[in-house]
Amino acid sequence: MPELxxxxxxxxxxxxxxxxxxxxxxxxxxxxxxxxxxDVDGAVVxxxxxxxxxxxxxxxxxxxxxxxxxxxxxxxFENDRGSGSGDSEVLVEDPYVRAWWQCDDGxxxxxxxxxxxxxLAVVDAGEYGGIATLAAMGPEPFDSNLDGxxxxxxxxxxxxxxxxxxxxxxxxxxxxxxxxxxxxxLAGINPVVRTLSLERSERLLxxxxxxxxxxxxxxxTTLRDYRNxxxxxxxxxxxxxxxxxxxxxxxxxxELRGRVIDARSTTWCPHCQAR
DNA sequence: CGGGGTTCCTGGCCGC
DNA sequence: TGCGGCCAGGAACCCC
Numbered sequence: 001m002p003e004l005x006x007x008x009x010x011x012x013x014x015x016x017x018x019x020x021x022x023x024x025x026x027x028x029x030x031x032x033x034x035x036x037x038x039d040v041d042g043a044v045v046x047x048x049x050x051x052x053x054x055x056x057x058x059x060x061x062x063x064x065x066x067x068x069x070x071x072x073x074x075x076x077f078e079n080d081r082g083s084g085s086g087d088s089e090v091l092v093e094d095p096y097v098r099a100w101w102q103c104d105d106g107x108x109x110x111x112x113x114x115x116x117x118x119x120l121a122v123v124d125a126g127e128y129g130g131i132a133t134l135a136a137m138g139p140e141p142f143d144s145n146l147d148g149x150x151x152x153x154x155x156x157x158x159x160x161x162x163x164x165x166x167x168x169x170x171x172x173x174x175x176x177x178x179x180x181x182x183x184x185x186l187a188g189i190n191p192v193v194r195t196l197s198l199e200r201s202e203r204l205l206x207x208x209x210x211x212x213x214x215x216x217x218x219x220x221t222t223l224r225d226y227r228n229x230x231x232x233x234x235x236x237x238x239x240x241x242x243x244x245x246x247x248x249x250x251x252x253x254x255e256l257r258g259r260v261i262d263a264r265s266t267t268w269c270p271h272c273q274a275r
Numbered sequence: 276c277g278g279g280g281t282t283c284c285t286g287g288c289c290g291c
Numbered sequence: 292t293g294c295g296g297c298c299a300g301g302a303a304c305c306c307c
Contacts, residue, residue: 071300115284
């Protein structure tokens with residue numbers, strides 16, 4: 001499940017590979033989710049940016065190719081990985097490749113997405129009105145204008161449970177199920193609370209930044225399908241809460257609790273994260 | 276426009 | 292070995 005650290009890892013790798021490259025021709029799976037891949041033939045990549053979990057591939061014609069990886073989306077250059085025969089047709093016969101772009105340097109960029117929760121769009125630069133989540137997205141976690149006070153104010157706009165708010169992308173951008181659980185644990189805050197004091201908002205913002213920074217440094221968390229351009233991330237070896245329900249808390253030894261909140265498995269420590 | 280419910284998808288795993 | 296059932300879950304979409 002690619003969240004901000006996973007998408008940022010891919011962005012950095014893609015930026016150094018793709019800026020200045022032109023797309024000659026393209027192909028996509030017929031689903032409406034991927035059809036926009038075909039709209040960038042002849043375009044030249046000018047920048048590779050990120051907003052939350054969305055990858056924004058800036059084109060020289062003032063448009064952007066917007067890529068959301070969903071649950072299982074992967075970007076890679078053909079033949080960069082795999083137990084390769086070297087035959088350039090082999091990987092495209094991978095039934096889970098949903099789109100590809102033939103680059104003018106001879107490489108082919110592949111978008112692979114087993115579960116098809118990903119999505120592609122082409123928009124005029126900065127025009128995100130047609131992508132509701134992106135249009136309503138909160139500030140980037142490392143935005144220097146975002147402080148505890150601003151974060152606190154954004155959280156106060158809703159009375160939903162805190163976990164749900166974080167997943168909505170509205171108070172802050174790029175946080176998904178893994179890093180929400182990790183940051184709430186680190187901050188000692190229960191996922192179902194509906195209001196936070198200023199002090200606890202500050203603590204949660206710090207925890208989010210710490211958790212996201214560590215994950216970026218380790219190239220993301222590879223649990224199932226996530227791969228960056230060069231392989232697996234390493235942050236899965238540093239998770240302290242997510243996915244550990246029933247195991248003992250690494251801080252106090254009590255058994256971590258698990259429950260579904262907002263259709264997501266949620267793990268927390270009943271002692272360290274008491275209500 | 277926020278909130279709640281539904282839907283999209285398929286590999287992997289479990290139990291019989 | 293085969294198979295039904297269940298799980299993983301981000302966000303678009305629809306309705307109120």
